[in-house]
Amino acid sequence: MTAALTAPGGTWLITPPWEGRLEAALRAQPDVALLDLEDSVQPDGKDPARTAALAHLGTAAVHGATVLGLRVNAPGTVHGLKDLAALAGAGLRETVVLVPKVESARELELVAQVLQETATGVRICALIETPRALLRLTNIFASPVLGGAVFGAADYAAATGCRRTSSSLLWARSSLAAAAAAHGIPSIDSPYFDLGNPQGLRCDAQEARDLGFTGKGAIHPGQLPIIRAAFNPTEEEVAQAQIIVSSAESADGQIVRVGGQMVGPPLVAAARAVLDRAANGTGPSPSGGTQ
Structure with a gap:
């Protein structure tokens, strides 16, 4: 795997891999349905979650217009290494693999090397969520295996001590969107976490579009219509x-x-x-x- 395959833009719906959750996600028809092995799963549930996710991916990686994806654990962790070992034997097809805590191109290339003999059509994407990653965007985005980037607002805010507000995240979001555009790859903005505030989501999604993001993450199917409306031209x-x-x-x-x-x-x-x-x-x- 020596050259990047570009990941879809648009709506990315993040969901745990448990029974029934993927089916609900697919009914909402996101551009990417992303099974999450990292933040959505407690440490004692990582192994069964991995098994469940790979079973889903093994059926078919494309459901209509929806591409299936997988957020693995960070490669530098025990569960991240287990994820990569399992993916190497899974024979992935047309799948998005989102790598968290990326701070160098080498991390992405490690994932590509692990998958190169068994995977076909895999798009490797970087989850940018630390201050160090923001300062190394030029190095990370120059990787020939990178097919897209996702902003992780929650971890970035925790690492910097900033609030998750429009003004406090403006530099990070603008930097990521501009760097992605310069390298010709899609950029996906962080999900909006307040499910009870549709107007807040609407403003956040419109701002992401205005900053140049090509799509936005969601944590609930009900958020997708608002995100689509924000990214579609009036x-x-x-x-x-x-x-x-x-x-x-x-x-x-x-x-x-x-x-x-x-x-x-x-x-x-x-x-x-x-x-x-x-x-x-x-x-x-x-x-x-x-x-």
Whole structure:
């Protein structure tokens, strides 16, 4: 495994591997249903959780439009090593493998080396959740085996002592999204943990989109519609993008004036990206993306 296979963007639903939980996740049709062997499982449940997760992955790694994934334990831990040994013998196919606590490219390449003889179509992604990782993004994201990055807000906040607020996490989120864009890989924002605050989730998801993230994690199926609405262009955005692209094409690529705004190549490129998102998603959201 010498070159990265890019992981899906969009919605990532994180779930324990226990009976019934994956089925509920698949009914919600996320882009990635991620079975979690790390934070969702207590130490004394790691071995049965691993067995259950691999049984799920062994049936089929793609369910309709949903790709199955697995968050292993950190490779530097006993359970992380057990996870890698089990994955090496599992014959994974078209699966996302999320590696937590990544602080160097070498950790990702170790996982790739373990899987290279038996796995096919595996996308290795890095969970960026420590201050040291944020300071080493250039090294980590230059790895040829990296297929995507996920921000872990809870562990990052615990490590830095900051609060999980928009302002306190702004630098970390912006840095990760920009670095991922520079390396052409998807970036997935951290889940929003307050299940009783849909408006907070809506604002958090819209901010993630504005910062340049290509998707966002979720911890409950009920969060997915709000996340999708935030990441899909609104009807107004699509209409404005169509006007910009049409005007630019009529002007043969020259700078034009659209609705009082001077529009050059960067804005045309942004408008084309909006139209691409609308075409590849579920369609535009109502005004403001707040459905």
